[in-house]
Amino acid sequence: GAxxxxxxxxxxxxxxxSVKIECRSLDFQATTMFWYxxxxxxxxMLMATSNExxxxxxxxxxxxxxxxxxxxxxxxxxxxxxxxxxxxxxxYICSARDRVGYGYTFGSGTRLTVV
Amino acid sequence: xxxxxxxxxxxxxxxxxxxxxxxxxxxxxxxxxWYRQNSGRGLVHLILIRSNEREKHSGxxxxxxxxxxxxxxxxxxxxxxxxxxxxxxxxxxxxxGSRLTFGEGTQxxxxx
Numbered sequence: 001g002a003x004x005x006x007x008x009x010x011x012x013x014x015x016x017x018s019v020k021i022e023c024r025s026l027d028f029q030a031t032t033m034f035w036y037x038x039x040x041x042x043x044x045m046l047m048a049t050s051n052e053x054x055x056x057x058x059x060x061x062x063x064x065x066x067x068x069x070x071x072x073x074x075x076x077x078x079x080x081x082x083x084x085x086x087x088x089x090x091x092y093i094c095s096a097r098d099r100v101g102y103g104y105t106f107g108s109g110t111r112l113t114v115v
Numbered sequence: 116x117x118x119x120x121x122x123x124x125x126x127x128x129x130x131x132x133x134x135x136x137x138x139x140x141x142x143x144x145x146x147x148x149w150y151r152q153n154s155g156r157g158l159v160h161l162i163l164i165r166s167n168e169r170e171k172h173s174g175x176x177x178x179x180x181x182x183x184x185x186x187x188x189x190x191x192x193x194x195x196x197x198x199x200x201x202x203x204x205x206x207x208x209x210x211x212g213s214r215l216t217f218g219e220g221t222q223x224x225x226x227x
Binding site: 106 | 148150155156157158159160203207214216217218219220222
């Protein structure tokens with residue numbers, strides 16, 4: 001089946017630094033990738049949608065200059081949290097959709113802790 | 116924004132019992148999907164039901180969809196302790212630019 005590899009699975013960084021999270025589709029071409037954020041005991045909130053080769057579309061309230069998304073190829077999307085602050089600590093999950101059918105495949109998530 | 120509402124928010128049952136979770140949504144959909152999430156982990160796709168379907172089964176899972184009421188239910192029969200997880204419904208309008216919108220989730224605890 002379709003597999004999406006997301007790493008790192010967890011990362012601790014200092015305030016003010018930047019962190020990059022990668023999401024790769026291993027056995028299919030991900031035309032569209034989605035980035036979600038999830039706070040403890042809450043649901044997933046969509047942050048942005050990215051199509052290969054295009055600029056990401058951000059949801060209302062999500063700072064595009066803070067959460068940089070790059071989707072340069074059909075198998076790789078990255079989310080960079082710039083100048084991270086403790087309030088950015090959260091669980092970030094990517095999801096990829098292939099060209100055919102209805103399938104969304106999720107990565108295993110990244111636990112970001114900013115200290 | 117989350118358009119789905121799920122109830123109950125939390126459900127605690129004994130092994131062997133059935134667990135029913137409900138989901139309501141607000142807009143038109145092409146399909147509705149149910150996902151499972153173990154604590155601190157990614158999502159696992161459980162089942163998808165299309166808007167022209169009313170009921171679907173997969174193993175111990177039974178999903179119903181009532182588009183007139185904009186609601187769906189997930190039934191897990193003969194629950195096991197390993198079923199303990201959060202369960203989310205997600206709607207997909209499947210239009211240009213569509214994406215999944217998640218409900219608030221139900222935390223299921225199955226006690227051995």
